[in-house]
Amino acid sequence: xxxxxxxxxxxxxxxxxxxxxxxxxxxxxxxxxxxxxxxxxxxxxxxxxxxxxxxxxxxxxxxxxxxxxxxxxxxxxxxxxxxxxxxxxxxxxxxxxxxxxxxxxxxxxxxxxxxxxxxxxxxxx
Amino acid sequence: xxxxxxxxxxxxxxxxxxxxxxxxxxxxxxxxxxxxxxxxxxxxxxxxxxxxxxxxxxxxxxxxxxxxxxxxxxxxxxxxxxxxxxxxxxxxxxxxxxxxxxxxxxxxxxxxxxxxxxxxxxxxxxxxxxxxxxxxxxxxxxxxxxxxxxxxxxxxxxxxxxxxxxxxxxxxxxxxxxxxxxxxxxxxxxxxxxxxxxxxxxxxxxxxxxxxxxxxxxxxxxxxxxxxxxxxx
Numbered sequence: 001x002x003x004x005x006x007x008x009x010x011x012x013x014x015x016x017x018x019x020x021x022x023x024x025x026x027x028x029x030x031x032x033x034x035x036x037x038x039x040x041x042x043x044x045x046x047x048x049x050x051x052x053x054x055x056x057x058x059x060x061x062x063x064x065x066x067x068x069x070x071x072x073x074x075x076x077x078x079x080x081x082x083x084x085x086x087x088x089x090x091x092x093x094x095x096x097x098x099x100x101x102x103x104x105x106x107x108x109x110x111x112x113x114x115x116x117x118x119x120x121x122x123x124x125x
Numbered sequence: 126x127x128x129x130x131x132x133x134x135x136x137x138x139x140x141x142x143x144x145x146x147x148x149x150x151x152x153x154x155x156x157x158x159x160x161x162x163x164x165x166x167x168x169x170x171x172x173x174x175x176x177x178x179x180x181x182x183x184x185x186x187x188x189x190x191x192x193x194x195x196x197x198x199x200x201x202x203x204x205x206x207x208x209x210x211x212x213x214x215x216x217x218x219x220x221x222x223x224x225x226x227x228x229x230x231x232x233x234x235x236x237x238x239x240x241x242x243x244x245x246x247x248x249x250x251x252x253x254x255x256x257x258x259x260x261x262x263x264x265x266x267x268x269x270x271x272x273x274x275x276x277x278x279x280x281x282x283x284x285x286x287x288x289x290x291x292x293x294x295x296x297x298x299x300x301x302x303x304x305x306x307x308x309x310x311x312x313x314x315x316x317x318x319x320x321x322x323x324x325x326x327x328x329x330x331x332x333x334x335x336x337x338x339x340x341x342x343x344x345x346x347x348x349x350x351x352x353x354x355x356x357x358x
Contacts (some may be wrong), residue, residue, distance in 0.1 A: 005137070005206035005246040012140075013133035028130070069232075090223040093207065093246065096185075096239040100227040111230040118238065122131040 002093060003036055006120050007043035013122060015053050023124035025057040030117040031077055032064040032095045034088065064117030068104035074115070079105045095119050134245035138273055141206075141244060145179065145252040148274055149309075149355065153282030154296040155289050156261040159313040160282050162329060164258035165193045166339065166348040167280075167355075172214040173340075174352070176253040179209065182219035183270060184260035185239055186229050191221045195334035206248040213336055218247050236265040244273060254355070263296050271300075278307040278358075280351070284314045309354055321354070323347040 010027055014020045027044075029035045037059065048055050067074045080102045083091070087101040095118050104112050142148070151164045161182070168180040182190035191197055199210040200222050209216040220229075220239065231239065249255065257277075260266050271277075279300055283289045300306055315322040324343050332338035339345055 002203050002206055002246050005248070006133075008205075009133040009135075009137035009245055012136040013131060016136055017131065019129065019131075090225075093201075094220065094223045094239055094242050096229070096231060096235045096242075097223045099229050099231060099235070100224040109230075110228065111232075113232070114235065119242065120133060122133055123129045 003040040004043045006035065007040055007047055010044065010120060010122060011047045011051060011055070014055055014057075015051060020122070020124055022054075025055065026123040026125060027057055027059045028062045028121045028123065029059060030062050030064055030095065030119045030121075032091065032098060032114060032117055033119045034092050035120070037061075062117040065115045066098075066102075066104075067113045067115050068107060068109055069111040069113060070109040071104060071107040073104055073106040075105050132241070134241045135273070138241070138244045139275070141247060141249060142255070142274065144250055145255045147253065147355075147358070148255045148257065148277040149280050150257045150259050150270065150274070150277050151280045151282065152259040152267065152296075153289065153293060154261055154263055154267075155283075155292045158261075158282050158284045158289055159323070160261070161189045161193060161258050162344065163280070163282060163311065163313065163323070163348065163351070164256050165190050166345050167352055168215045168217075168254075168256045169213055169336065169340065170345070170348050170352045171254055171256075171355070174356075177216075177251060178214070179216040179218070179249050179252045179255040180258070181243075181247075181255060182217075182221065182258045183240065183243075183266060184258060185220050185231055185236060185266065187260065188219050188221040188224075188258075190217070190258055191219050193333050193339070194336060197221075197226075201247075204248070207243075207246045208248055216249060216252070218243065233265050237269045240266065240269050240273065263299065278309065280309050280311060282311050282313055285312065285316075307358065309351070311351055318347065320350060323351075 090097045172178045182188045196212045201207040209218040283293045312322045314325040326343035
């Protein structure tokens with residue numbers, strides 16, 4: 001249910017920032033954070049019901065990409081599959097925790113960047 | 126379609142902190158001067174006096190408050206966000222809950238992202254005091270916390286070492302240049318008892334992980350002076 005907290009921040013941003021007015025908002029959800037889509041959508045729709053603004057949105061799940069700062073290897077989620085449920089949950093809450101549980105598949109370094117698909121961000125059509 | 130990418134999390138942080146009467150950052154900019162012990166003891170002392178207290182260990186890579194409190198197995202609950210677990214009537218949040226004490230190699234943007242995330246999703250509720258245990262130095266975490274918290278007071282920790290004092294002096298200038306903030310100076314590990322001083326107590330190391338033992342130390346007795354200063358503000 002921490003999806004509610006994120007949905008709240010999304011609705012607040014859409015309401016407060018004029019560039020989103022009368023636009024179809026794109027909510028990008030990073031693959032890494034593994035947001036529960038049903039809960040997030042439910043939270044968004046409930047919050048929209050109680051909002052005076054007419055908000056329309058669509059969700060785009062963004063593929064996550066990583067780049068090793070040591071060897072330069074670029075990799076995706078498909079290469080970092082072996083995580084426990086607890087580790088997945090910790091990454092779900094704080095995506096940067098991926099650095100505690102994952103190493104570069106090529107050189108085993110823990111020093112890598114999340115270059116794409118980290119968490120929640122907003123754009124519009 | 127355009128390339129705009131807006132981070133929504135900052136919009137909610139102010140609200141998450143809105144029911145907190147006073148935020149104290151415990152900082153000293155130098156490592157090993159007792160910031161974490163002071164943060165934990167101050168929180169314990171204020172909670173003992175029935176204040177509603179939150180403790181946030183914002184040191185991403187070297188958090189230790191959970192070790193001092195002996196509560197490595199705590200974990201937040203999910204309810205429209207993350208509810209900090211309670212220990213000794215303190216609402217306690219730490220990155221250690223999520224990293225399991227494994228090393229975290231974090232650079233600039235990742236530090237900023239992790240701090241924004243924890244502040245966005247933590248539901249503190251009503252608090253009299255939030256004590257924030259800051260990491261040493263004056264880089265990403267310190268700058269990001271200063272930017273995101275907006276209203277806070279500073280508990281500036283030094284030791285009798287001239288090096289610690291020199292660094293503190295230098296760093297306090299940055300805070301003063303930024304805005305007018307309340308600063309409480311504390312000298313830790315002193316030989317004598319002064320109003321803003323915490324005496325050196327070798328027993329503290331043996332008390333780590335055991336709250337009852339912590340409360341019997343000389344340092345804990347002295348921390349009462351600091352909590353009285355805070356209560357009076």
